[in-house]
Amino acid sequence: MAFLQKLVFLLTLLSCLVGLGSAAPLRARPRDPPPPAITPVPLRLTAQQDSFNFDLSTTLVLPTSTMQPLQTVPPHCAMYNSLQSECPTSFEAVNVTYDDCGDAWTVCRCSTANMTMDTAVERLGRIPVGLRRYVATVVVAPDTQTHAYTLTSGDIHMFGDTQVDSWVHEAGHAYDWATGSPLSGTPEWQKAIDSDTCVPDTYSATSAGEDFAQMTVMKVYSLIHENSLPEGWSLDCMSHQMDYMNGLPVFNKAELFGNTCAIAGSDPSSRHSTPPPVTPTRVQPDFPAQVQPNSPLKSGLAAVEDKGEKTPTNKDSAALSTYITDVKSVLFAGGAVLGWLMW
Numbered sequence: 001m002a003f004l005q006k007l008v009f010l011l012t013l014l015s016c017l018v019g020l021g022s023a024a025p026l027r028a029r030p031r032d033p034p035p036p037a038i039t040p041v042p043l044r045l046t047a048q049q050d051s052f053n054f055d056l057s058t059t060l061v062l063p064t065s066t067m068q069p070l071q072t073v074p075p076h077c078a079m080y081n082s083l084q085s086e087c088p089t090s091f092e093a094v095n096v097t098y099d100d101c102g103d104a105w106t107v108c109r110c111s112t113a114n115m116t117m118d119t120a121v122e123r124l125g126r127i128p129v130g131l132r133r134y135v136a137t138v139v140v141a142p143d144t145q146t147h148a149y150t151l152t153s154g155d156i157h158m159f160g161d162t163q164v165d166s167w168v169h170e171a172g173h174a175y176d177w178a179t180g181s182p183l184s185g186t187p188e189w190q191k192a193i194d195s196d197t198c199v200p201d202t203y204s205a206t207s208a209g210e211d212f213a214q215m216t217v218m219k220v221y222s223l224i225h226e227n228s229l230p231e232g233w234s235l236d237c238m239s240h241q242m243d244y245m246n247g248l249p250v251f252n253k254a255e256l257f258g259n260t261c262a263i264a265g266s267d268p269s270s271r272h273s274t275p276p277p278v279t280p281t282r283v284q285p286d287f288p289a290q291v292q293p294n295s296p297l298k299s300g301l302a303a304v305e306d307k308g309e310k311t312p313t314n315k316d317s318a319a320l321s322t323y324i325t326d327v328k329s330v331l332f333a334g335g336a337v338l339g340w341l342m343w
């Protein structure tokens with residue numbers, strides 16, 4: 001076979017592979033891809049800062065926890081264990097029980113992950129229980145860059161050494177999507193965005209969903225800092241977004257930090273809701289405001305009604321199809337290259 005013909009064949013093959021690759025919306029991008037069912041539409045609002053520069057790890061309280069190793073890695077973790085997927089080596093899996101909930105969280109850690117199992121369990125534990133209860137399984141995987149994503153099932157995938165604000169951000173996605181119909185897709189959230197002129201940071205402007213998750217981090221910060229924002233942020237240009245956050249039931253401070261995942265009268269889409277055997281008496285401390293906002297933030301009690309009914313979802317289907325697409329791509333590429341070599 002002439003060299004030129006082989007070259008044309010190889011170029012055609014490569015162009016096919018590029019096309020296949022673009023069909024995988026959940027693959028790693030800087031920081032985290034959007035939830036799968038919505039095409040991200042960038043927001044035309046000014047970012048107040050480039051990124052978040054504050055640390056929640058020393059301010060959010062840490063519940064005590066116990067770990068129980070699992071003999072078998074759950075299928076929805078094991079499916080990411082391959083050379084071409086998130087964990088090229090092997091997973092270890094544990095069930096983690098925190099003292100504020102009777103239900104355990106499953107954490108699957110790849111053996112080459114940057115975070116140790118202890119670190120992952122600590123950072124998951126620092127997510128306030130009122131938000132953490134929406135998080136399903138956590139996958140901890142290696143990467144030289146930190147990023148993460150959340151599936152509509154509530155499963156969170158963490159890469160690299162992700163800090164506590166990122167864990168709260170991903171929990172915000174899990175809460176956003178808990179009913180299968182995202183809050184960030186509602187006309188009310190869009191109206192709040194349209195009524196403001198800024199978002200917290202550059203990443204918030206990626207989409208309405210990312211803005212929701214970043215505002216979740218902002219709201220948690222404000223609740224433990226006397227309803228203030230971090231230094232360098234102003235409420236004025238994003239007050240409608242914060243007002244929307246204030247109205248969400250999850251940001252009721254007594255329940256968000258209430259030491260129990262069993263919250264009476266709350267929505268049934270929480271994934272962990274069995275009360276702990278003994279409810280801890282721990283108190284989330286308040287920290288002084290760094291700067292006082294020009295106008296005080298309202299404290300929020302349920303302005304958004306609990307629908308009381310779980311909407312059917314297509315949980316995990318997007319991730320599964322991505323995985324299958326990837327496997328097909330690899331098989332196709334491997335077979336074609338092998339055929340070319342043997343030609």
Ligand SMILES: [Zn+2]
Nearest residue numbers: 032173210213
């Ligand atoms: Zn995100």
